[in-house]
Amino acid sequence: MxxxxxxxxxxxxxxxxxxxxxxxxxxxxxxxxxxxxxxxxAVAAQRSRTFLGFMFDMACLLGQERRGLFVGDKLLGCYIxxxxxxxxxxxxxxxxxxxxxxxxxxxxxxxxxxxYLNRYMRATEQASPPQPHRYLRMIGVHESARGKGIGGxxxxxxxxxxxxDPCSEGLALDTENPVNLELxxxxxxxxxxxxxxxxxxxxxxxxxxxxAQAQANNMKTPPGGGAA
Numbered sequence: 001m002x003x004x005x006x007x008x009x010x011x012x013x014x015x016x017x018x019x020x021x022x023x024x025x026x027x028x029x030x031x032x033x034x035x036x037x038x039x040x041x042a043v044a045a046q047r048s049r050t051f052l053g054f055m056f057d058m059a060c061l062l063g064q065e066r067r068g069l070f071v072g073d074k075l076l077g078c079y080i081x082x083x084x085x086x087x088x089x090x091x092x093x094x095x096x097x098x099x100x101x102x103x104x105x106x107x108x109x110x111x112x113x114x115x116y117l118n119r120y121m122r123a124t125e126q127a128s129p130p131q132p133h134r135y136l137r138m139i140g141v142h143e144s145a146r147g148k149g150i151g152g153x154x155x156x157x158x159x160x161x162x163x164x165d166p167c168s169e170g171l172a173l174d175t176e177n178p179v180n181l182e183l184x185x186x187x188x189x190x191x192x193x194x195x196x197x198x199x200x201x202x203x204x205x206x207x208x209x210x211x212a213q214a215q216a217n218n219m220k221t222p223p224g225g226g227a228a
Contacts, residue, residue, distance in 0.1 A: 001149035002076070004069040006157055009078060011060060013068065016075040018052045020068070024077075024140025025052075029176040030120070033200055034113050047109045051117075054105055055080065055138065061098045064137070065161070069150050077141035077150040081158055084132040084168040120197060124174045127193040127204035134162045136173040155187050163209050170208040176200055 009017055022045070025031045035048040059066045059080045068078030106114035128135070136158060141150045162171040173189065175181070181191065181203060188207050195202040 002071060002145060004071040004076065004150070004153070006067055006069045006153065009056075009066040009068050009075075013075065014053065014056050017056050017066070017068065017078055018049050020075055020078055020142045021052045021055075021138065021140045022049055023142050025138075027177075029200060033198075034109075034116060047113065050105075050108045051113075054101055057101055058098055059137070067154075067157070069153060075142075076145040077139075077154050079139040079154055079158060080137040081161065082135040082137055084134050084165060116198070120202070123195045123197055124202060124204060127174075127195060127202075128172050129170060129192075129206055131169040132167055133170045133172050133206075134165060134168045136171060139173075151183070155183075159187055159207070162207070168209065170206055172204070172206050175203050175205065178203065181205075 025048075026036075031048060035044045035051070039047070056066065058064070062082075064083060065081040066078065067081070068075045070076070139151070139154060139158070141154075159171065162168055171189075172192075173184065175184070178201075184205055184207075189205040190207070191203055192206045193204040195204060
């Protein structure tokens with residue numbers, strides 16, 4: 001198991017973030033569909049990295065948490081975690097600064113990819129919990145560091161931060177890789193819905209905050225403790 005330091009990613013870490021996520025998501029079914037299938041390798045790589053750069057910029061401008069695990073000065077794994085609630089003024093200011101990047105994005109990743117991403121976001125938003133919650137936008141570990149506990153360290157921190165958030169009742173995520181379901185289940189995520197979008201299966205998962213889960217279980221328990 002690799003022991004590293006997890007810290008907030010600054011704007012200076014953008015290139016390292018793109019490098020890790022581009023490597024981590026290369027086999028992902030969504031990225032395969034958007035940035036690999038039917039495209040020259042150089043074009044696919046440029047579009048993938050442009051999209052990841054946009055995601056990093058969006059996280060910075062909207063005040064989303066972006067954190068990573070470092071060994072020395074090398075980034076090996078990272079994530080973007082959306083906050084629940086937050087300052088409306090900051091969000092509006094961030095959206096204003098982000099607008100130019102949004103307008104340029106379809107020209108840089110192609111209009112068809114941009115349109116598909118919008119459909120993907122609408123589909124996943126429909127499956128999101130109605131209660132205030134945090135959303136794990138992205139998490140990835142570089143292939144050179146997989147199987148060494150880095151993903152588990154990041155997920156443990158994500159769960160702790162979500163549980164400590166008084167404005168959140170849980171944590172949601174989406175994955176297109178069925179191999180990930182068992183890993184997330186170990187952290188109390190449960191499959192809430194499956195979406196299908198042009199042949200792609202999206203697994204929508206939710207983890208309820210422990211306090212909320214305990215309250216729900218107590219409400220289900222019949223008088224007398226429910227012992228059989």
